[in-house]
Amino acid sequence: MMALILASGIDPQKSVIFHQDEVIAFASRCLSRFLISCQIGPEPCRASLDFELSDTDWEAETDDDVEGTWLLHPSRTVTETCMRLQTRLAASRNANDESEVDDSLLNAGLFTYPILQAADILAYRRVTTRFSS
Amino acid sequence: MSKSAVDPNSRILLTDPYETIVKRIRGAVTDSISGITFDPVERPGTSNLLAILSACTGEAPAVLVERYAGSDHGVLKKDVVEAVEEALRKPRAEFARLREDRAFLAQVARDGAEKAQKISDRTMREVRRRIGLS
Numbered sequence: 724m725m726a727l728i729l730a731s732g733i734d735p736q737k738s739v740i741f742h743q744d745e746v747i748a749f750a751s752r753c754l755s756r757f758l759i760s761c762q763i764g765p766e767p768c769r770a771s772l773d774f775e776l777s778d779t780d781w782e783a784e785t786d787d788d789v790e791g792t793w794l795l796h797p798s799r800t801v802t803e804t805c806m807r808l809q810t811r812l813a814a815s816r817n818a819n820d821e822s823e824v825d826d827s828l829l830n831a832g833l834f835t836y837p838i839l840q841a842a843d844i845l846a847y848r849r850v851t852t853r854f855s856s
Numbered sequence: 857m858s859k860s861a862v863d864p865n866s867r868i869l870l871t872d873p874y875e876t877i878v879k880r881i882r883g884a885v886t887d888s889i890s891g892i893t894f895d896p897v898e899r900p901g902t903s904n905l906l907a908i909l910s911a912c913t914g915e916a917p918a919v920l921v922e923r924y925a926g927s928d929h930g931v932l933k934k935d936v937v938e939a940v941e942e943a944l945r946k947p948r949a950e951f952a953r954l955r956e957d958r959a960f961l962a963q964v965a966r967d968g969a970e971k972a973q974k975i976s977d978r979t980m981r982e983v984r985r986r987i988g989l990s
Contacts, residue, residue: 740965
């Protein structure tokens with residue numbers, strides 16, 4: 724990977740290139756992310772989860788169904804939200820339909836992953852970042 | 857991210873040899889409309905080829921369209937193959953050279969990690985201070 728980055732023309736004199744796992748010790752990184760996650764209120768949570776779930780990697784619903792890409796929507800009941808989560812989970816596991824997955828596959832990581840992504844970027848004080856188009 | 861697409865035919869890797877590039881471009885889906893025009897909505901396949909060519913040569917699709925106005929997809933594909941090969945030749949050779957130089961790669965990674973560590977330490981000190989933990 725490092726050889727590929729350098730071969731594509733990234734200059735290590737200008738850019739900081741590193742293996743993420745070599746930077747912060749595991750325990751400290753978990754604590755850092757936990758501390759940051761404790762500062763995240765419901766609104767950013769909802770926004771980041773919406774972003775996460777509208778990522779192209781997820782099974783897309785129809786383009787005009789914008790609301791469909793919002794898992795947590797104010798007008799939706801808890802039961803409806805759980806059902807949609809199950810659909811998302813099925814898609815993320817490449818399962819054919821919801822019957823192949825159940826709640827046992829759910830974990831907090833599914834919800835907190837956007838915080839981890841944000842923490843990994845913010846820790847290095849970047850003001851711009853590139854992510855999948 | 858295109859690299860997470862299931863179909864390997866959907867991408868050309870930096871390390872792909874010439875033969876693979878030929879295969880991928882030749883197999884690229886186009887349409888049966890004659891002539892070459894840039895129209896991402898009506899002609900996504902043709903426009904994709906033009907976009908790739910444009911990215912490799914630096915010429916705008918509008919300029920390319922004039923040149924290929926009377927050509928067919930075969931001619932366009934041939935030129936796309938050569939343009940992609942030209943663009944990848946240097947990085948591919950550089951990759952082959954670099955991957956043998958383990959010591960250099962390790963040094964770059966060490967230097968980078970040191971710089972990144974300093975920056976993130978500063979951030980986390982500030983986070984702890986603002987939260988009231990220090």
